[in-house]
Amino acid sequence: MEVGKERVVALVDMDCFYVQVEQRFNPKLKNKPCVVAQYKTWKGGGIIAVSYEARAHGVTRNMWANDAKKLCPDLQVARVRESHGKADLTCYREASVEVIEVMSRFAVIERASIDEAYMDLTSSVQKRVKDLQVSQIDQELLKNTYIQGFPVASELEDLPVDKEEQRLKGLQQWLHTLPSCFQPGCSGYAEVCLAVGAMIVEEMRAAVEQDTGFRCSAGISHNKVLAKLACGLNKPNRQTVLPLGSVSELFMTLPISKIRNLGGKLGVSITETLGVENIGELTRFTRAQLEESFGEKTGSWLYDLCRGIEFEPVKPRQLPKSIGCSKNFQGKSALATKTQVQHWLQQLALELEERLNKDKEMNGRVAKLLTVGVRQPGDKKPISFSRCFALARYEASKISSDSFAIIKSLNAAGSHQEAWSPPLTCLHLSASKFNESSSGGISSFFSSDVASTQSCLKPNEEAPKSETTPKKPSGIQALFQKAAEKKKRKADESLTDKEPVALCSSENLPEGTASVLPRQAAAVSSVSRSSFFQRKSLWKTPPSFLLEKPVEEPTEDKSQAERSPQGSSHALSGAGEQNRVEIHGNEDFHTCERCGQEVLMWEIPEHNDFHYALDLQNSLSSSSTSSSSLFSAPVMDTASSSREKSRPRTQAGPQAKRARSLDNSITLDSFFKKA
DNA sequence: ACGGATCTCACT
């Protein structure tokens, strides 16, 4: 079996997403040169998204709206909403959720950013290929699909000038190269899989547009890097298949910086160190040479990558792992008094509180850590200083006062002065380290009466097999909201916590203070646990992928399969079917095609219910680590055991870690009262 | 005085 062709991976990227959101909101903006800008007073505001019509005039991101107007006098400028005195991206996040919900009907997805998602289509494709006729791979089902590298240049005939004509010719040419029998392992099987993957993506993109009104582009290939690259080749509103066979020609002239993760310093250093410009030129070097220059992991990653091979798994995760907000204060507006600092911390905290509460309702989780960052003038880095503390409650005034306490020591003016110096040019608050919460989200969804209304739950309804996307009854929305409202009412019982728990060591605290008390965070979470168990009765099988285990194959040789720049895992990972390795030596397990987890046979129905509910509620995964999981059923064990194999296990379990860190905590409260 | 506001992940 050829290497590097085991998976079918797609990347879907919304076209100028913020612009589309504004255009849907205000249809007069459709089909016009249009940008989204934030703020207005300084040069008309900074542009953060540009429609394709505007791009034709040379308008780009990071341009001032006033400057863009000079290039394109007809330019329509939509403004980012402002609340709490800062840009508020809420509506784009919400639109993103809509999109992700639709995409999740087709595959397990990894949210890569607000407007991008990866998906591993391997198992869906294999299933479809099983009883597939040649005739079922039809150009009519690939109407928006380009095949990179096709049509092949010919001396005899001229290429069509019309782009669509050329696309079609390339597609036809490629389809003719496909074999007529689809046996795994047969020559051309990998390409058949790509074709079927592209068909699925066509359907998915059509569904996204139908259900949300948003258009997107996509790349379909065998790994994330190639899928991402392919996606950019025919934008907007089109998709591109990148077969491995087309890689060498493409890479021959592709600048290194075009590859994901090589757009920065590493890319430059490759060019400088090896004197190469294009990614394909790296094939001239041995693995050992590359490892010598860039380290074992990165070197090895590059060696494979320049041949079109890469193994980073698509991680089943729809939710952000952190929720944060920040604001810059440039130049004269830099914060130079204590009052100003407190005021803006409060504004940021207010936004954060709102977003965290919403997150708790929707996703049934609570953040446990709050990080505060600041920047001072002259600093190159965007955040010149950051400290964190335990987040016990979602309460803006407390978040802001704790935040103030923890950055107080940066004020050279001293704590008695009203002045703050050096002034702050940026404030940043970010919440992370999520745990499942006992109320809200999934659990209360299921404890509510609507949940047991089985009539509208069709657990076994799978991703649409073909043609039109099955429109869910609109009642689902209502169902959703009803559940959400219930949650709201219940919400408060969850976090009745007590003291704040600082996670920083005492020397990090401002002006020698603070008593060190071991805190009850552990107790808090165990409370949540038991109450959760009391109400959650519907499932025996826990949603294992709440644990965020990457879809990885428990390979033998995992030790050398490590990581390289930006989380590119070199693990020989397979998705879907390849996960079906017997790691329990027990035939009672089945691999769920939605989440890749091992599920006990007799618990499959519940597991499917679970997926259905998750899709409904868009609360797929929570970012909690396995340590904090509420669940302890077999699937859970499977998850952790297979993960164990993929990592050199050394330290004590995360459980122990967390406990330890919380033990060393301090209360900011006591400190604050004095100060 | 402007690439703003958010993200994720690796390293130590």
Place this chain on the structure above:
DNA sequence: TAGTGAGAT
């Protein structure tokens, strides 16, 4: 761990 740095959008 917590904190920093890099990379991306």
